[in-house]
Amino acid sequence: MKMFLPNRMITSPYVITPEQLQRNGIKVVFTDLDNTLIAWDDEAAPEQLHNWIKELKTAGIELTIVSNNNEERVSKFAEEVGVPFVYRAKKPLNSGFKRAMRIYAVRRDEVAMIGDQLLTDILGGNRARLFTILVQPVKQSDAWNTKINRQIEKLIVSLLKRKNPLKWEDTL
Numbered sequence: 001m002k003m004f005l006p007n008r009m010i011t012s013p014y015v016i017t018p019e020q021l022q023r024n025g026i027k028v029v030f031t032d033l034d035n036t037l038i039a040w041d042d043e044a045a046p047e048q049l050h051n052w053i054k055e056l057k058t059a060g061i062e063l064t065i066v067s068n069n070n071e072e073r074v075s076k077f078a079e080e081v082g083v084p085f086v087y088r089a090k091k092p093l094n095s096g097f098k099r100a101m102r103i104y105a106v107r108r109d110e111v112a113m114i115g116d117q118l119l120t121d122i123l124g125g126n127r128a129r130l131f132t133i134l135v136q137p138v139k140q141s142d143a144w145n146t147k148i149n150r151q152i153e154k155l156i157v158s159l160l161k162r163k164n165p166l167k168w169e170d171t172l
C-alpha cells in the first residue's frame, strides 16, 4: 500500500511556488496533463498555467509533461506552453519516466511528479523513486478509462487512511 502514498497532497499545482520546490531540493518537475493542469476535456492552456510555467522557468526549474494521453493531445498542449513532453507514458510503468529522465542530468530525488491519480501518477512516480505530489483533479468528471481507476482509487484511499492522515495542504 505504501507505493500509493504520495509524498505530499497539495490542493492545486498552481499554489506550488519555485521557492517551495527548491526548499525540497526539486530541480525538475514532471507533471500529468489531464485533470492536473487542465480539465481532461479542455484544450487551451489558461493564463494561470502560462504564468506558473514562466515563474518556474525564471527560477531555473524545468518542467516536462508526462501524460498517458495520445501524441495529438499532449503535443498540441505542450507546444502551446513551450515545454517538453512525453505522450503515451504508460504510467504507472517506468518507460515514460525513463524517457523524461533522459532529458535532464539530475538525480531522481531532484525530480517531482505532480498528478491527480494515485493509480498512475503517484504509483508510477513512487516506483520511479521521484518526489510525488498528489493534486486535486481540476474537474470532478473523468474520461471513461479514468472512471474505472477512480473506483479503485476510492478503495485505496480508505485503506491508506487507516494508517496515514491524508490531509490536503496549500503549501509544499
Ligand SMILES: [Mg+2]
Residues within 6 Å of the ligand: 032, 033, 034, 035, 036, 115, 116, 117
Ligand atoms: Mg490525470
